[in-house]
Amino acid sequence: MTVIVLSTGEFVSSGEDRTVRVWKDGQCIQTLQQPCISVWSVAGLPNGDIVVGGSDSVVRVFTREAERMAVPEAQKEFDDLLANQAIPANQLGDINKEKLSGPEALQQPGKKEGQVVMINMGATVEAHQWSGNEWQKIGEVVGSNKSKQTYEGKEYDYVFDIDVGAGPNGNIKLPYNVSQNPYDAAQEFLAKNELPQSFMDQVADFIIKNADGVNLGSGYQDPYTGGNRYTPGATDAAPASNTYADPFTGSGSYRPGNVAPTVPAPSTYNDPFTGGASYRPGNAAAPAAAPASPQSTKILPIRGYLTLKQANPDAVFNKIRSLNEEIADVKLTAEEFEYLSLSISFLKNPTGASLNNDAGILAVIKMVTQWPLDKRFPALDLVRLFALYAPDELAAAIPHRDVAGFLRDAGGLSSDSNIASNETNAMLAYRGLANLFNKEAGRQLAWERRSIISDMLQVDVSGKFKGKTIRLAQSTLAVK
Template identity: 45%
Template sequence: MASSAAPNKHTWQLSAILTGHQGDVKAVIAPTDSTVVSVSRDKTARTWKRQSTNTFSEERIFLGHSNYVNSVAFIGASEANPNGLIVTGGSDKKINVWDPEDASQPIYTLTGHSDNVCSLYADTDGHIVSGSWDKTAKIWRNWQCVYTLEGHTQAIWGVLELEHEVIVTASADKTIGMWKDGKKIKTVTGHEDCVRSLALLPGIGFVSCGNDGAVIVWSNNGDPLQALDGHTSFVYSLATLPTGEIFSSGEDRTVRVWQNGECTQTIIHPCVSVWCVATLPNGDIVSGGSDGFVRIFTRTAERVADAATLKAYDEENAAASIPANQVGDIKKDDLPGPEALEQPGRKDQDVKMVRVGNVVEAHMWSSAEQAWSKIGEVVDAVGQNRKQLYNGIEYDHVFDIDVGEGVPALKLPFNVTENPYTAAQNFLDKYELPQGYLDQVADFITKNARAVSQGEFASAGDPFTGGSRYTPGQSSSSGGSMGSYNPWGNDTPKTQAQPAVKRIVPQLTNVPFRDANLPAILKKILQLNTELASSGVALNDSELTQLDALIKFLSSPPKQPMPQPQFVSLLLKIFNTWPEANRFPALDLLRLLALYSQSPAETPDLLKTLLAATRTHETSLMLVARLVVNFCETELGKVVAVQDLEGTLEVMEDDAVWQSTNKNLKLAVATVYMSYSTLLLKRHDDDALAIQYVGVLTKILEKERDQQVQYRLLVALGNLIFGHESARESAAIFGVKEMLQSAVLSRATSEKIATSAVANEIVKLL
């Protein structure tokens, strides 16, 4: 594992942490020593450039997919494509091909798969092999599909090309297929569960891994040569080096290093799922995790991270929870105390459990460092039953949610280390269900699922601090449907017809932005502060102490808002003196502070100042929009928000906002409209303003196609029409009914229940 000790030729240590993704990092690749490409459930691909021996910065964000991006490959430079090409595949069934220097749009989009494209391979000639949940693999040449490989009975999770144009496929049907010229030439068996990934092993053959926890080495002919045993849960990804070393990553928080059949190092991660691992040409390795971080590890001294970063990383690992079913049966009373750590381990990576009070700690022995390192605290596992498979992914629970008579139950998948509110929000977003049911769905999850960590669910994060929006940690635990649940009635299973869905409009409650990964925000500010050390604007020791106090305040906020003007002053110093690109963590903390303190609202002209300074910077404007929404959580904040309403909405209706491809920005602004509409419901003297914004919302809705953004805009429009007679009368002038028919109702599908429902309610109001 990474540690602050000096590296040697056998020890991999943390080199860099790449922060920016908003969701799980599902695949990574490193075309050069200085370039990393990552893809994520946040629907983006990103490129990262080396800035120094142990730092990378985000270079470009590629936004061409409409759903999770799950796979990536790279085609080397050629005369036709001197920059090489990035290839990405996603849940939207598409394969996009990009110029690495141009993120504006894909050069090519390859269509043909009927489900998630979860694996990609590209050779030096530009040939692409893709694998999909549709049970097929496809071979693409000159951007056309030349072969479709059919024969597997389940999803294809891994693809590879061996010598002599032999294609290898790994499938959830527990088999490996070998193909030539579009025809299967061999079926390879040996895994006891789904096969997840493949990697070339030069001079020998290839390697496979799977849900059975096994890593198996095969010859080029598909003959088994060696099984590598060590992982304690699913193994998701593989990579190799010319040295013959094999790297595997999985659900047990680790990347494992193998050589000559032995595990030579276990690199612990502070996230449950290490989805992917790849190698750099210089011999370093890169991983992607369920916490949204990309991490690079090295055994070259000059590329090791600084001591502070190593210490923070070790502390993150030590604070993590380990499910008991990953370490076997434990009798707490029989465990030794911490004095047992005075004895050296029997071998490298030996794991020892010790009892410290009522807590069971896991420690790992490092032969290189001759020391034990705490790798986490062991918590009770949920059980030993298999997970449930939903859409090709394993979950601890898959709940049935009834939405009404004659409508099939909707599936809500859930892992016990997720935040139940995040899972509930994802469910509402997917099926476009009313936001008002968030608490009911989350409460149902909480009552029917047991957490792996010590009585708590994982904390949610913020997309612009490097944290993750959700952490689908899939520890082996009990699955099973808990029956069906109707969020519009009670939470007992239903078998008879359900009552009608309650009315959406008017929505009287605000929908604040509460999610935050405070450790990640703090870490980002400290990183930026270090980079600004010689600039004269860095925080001093006293201000850093105040920053720690702010994080503690937000970690355990009071039940009633309380004054905290010193925190506002600190954050405004960062905002006013730091470079524009570095302001966002301060804005993020300010929007959180507004939930629990009236001090932001008491600051004169705060919203006006922030809006004027951020209207041309998408990330900062998004965070200011979230701040406006959170203002509406306190009584004084509501007063100030209404006072600044016209100026705020003038910025929010700017064409640049609605022409942006940044969904987070548009969703935040749509929520501002929704928040203001709830305030205007109680202010019947603002008819002129209500009429004005019926026109603005109608214009925006004519073009906006994102369902979640559209839903919140529709609720805002519905509130205005419900609460103001003059707004209803003006709807005919603005063509609201015609807009709803063409932009919403004519495009209705079974997955757009809520947008259709609120549109129909508005039509009835008219």
């Protein structure tokens, strides 16, 4: 929630109820409904206008002056966005549709600014708000008195039709129960229908906006560190988490403690990009994190380097073996697989072993540079771990020891590059470079290529890529 004071002396507040409210003498004098789930921030301009930033990634300016108002077409587009919102019934309390008033109730004036009424429109329930001395439709209520739907022999709270633009057969069913993690449901949908992982955020956002009953206090997991799939196709959802994890900053993933950042509990870690029953720290393969002390929950200031340690090297190795069967002329040989297995053994226990196997890293470099773009992500994930635990050995396998340049090229992350890049590869490249700061040797390598790192930080990932994960990976690097 944000509260500011305008040059007029009025207060302006924003919050999680989709509104911006203007206050004067302790009374709400105007309510500005927003077409987003949450209003993140407001700011006042010297001329008295209000700037609003919302969870829909749009910044809007509101004014009282006619000469600065948007054209009628733009205002109508904004009103239509408000009217077409899907408002979960669970946000409004118990609603008995049969006892609601009909459209005739809108002929009566509201009792106060910001009052919201539910209107029974027959087939739907609409929400209307009294704002500026008139009723304004702010969305349709979904999930009220809703019965289960059957799909493939199972009952679901929702079965959405998703149009993937493939002609008459382009509608694909997306089943969803309100008790599910939206990102798990999105992952299962993409895997089942063999759709690109870059659609993850779009599908999850669609579920969140169009379904009610998503309890963020139980079962919701961070999309950047959540999901239990390395190989798409698994049908079981990830174990429920009892802790809310913000979709932009994670559950416990990026909270520095006294020395090192804490990591999610074993049962909550799932990587939606690279994972099927994998990437779950808690088995012997993943390094354990020290339990956080009560003082370590403090987010700022950040006193240590943020690292991304979670992984299951065995699952990565199995994925590489599977993908190798699909590669034609640049397959790994049996000998390269043997060397790679030795490197995997090191990554499973990096603190208790030494990496005496340059050939294993060379096999990884071969995959990153020669395999098709859409099949490189497991190898890039190994580069991320080598950057974390063996930066010097990784640099020795790369021409001119240029790890930063190698990751930039692997992820297509030059600021002046217009070449289409694989989003997952780009995200892993940022993660690998962030991990380079874990050890002194890695920090020295980063310092020697600081101009390249600066170049990578200038990339407008929001314009080049669709998902939020790459923005988080880039911002993790920027914290360094």
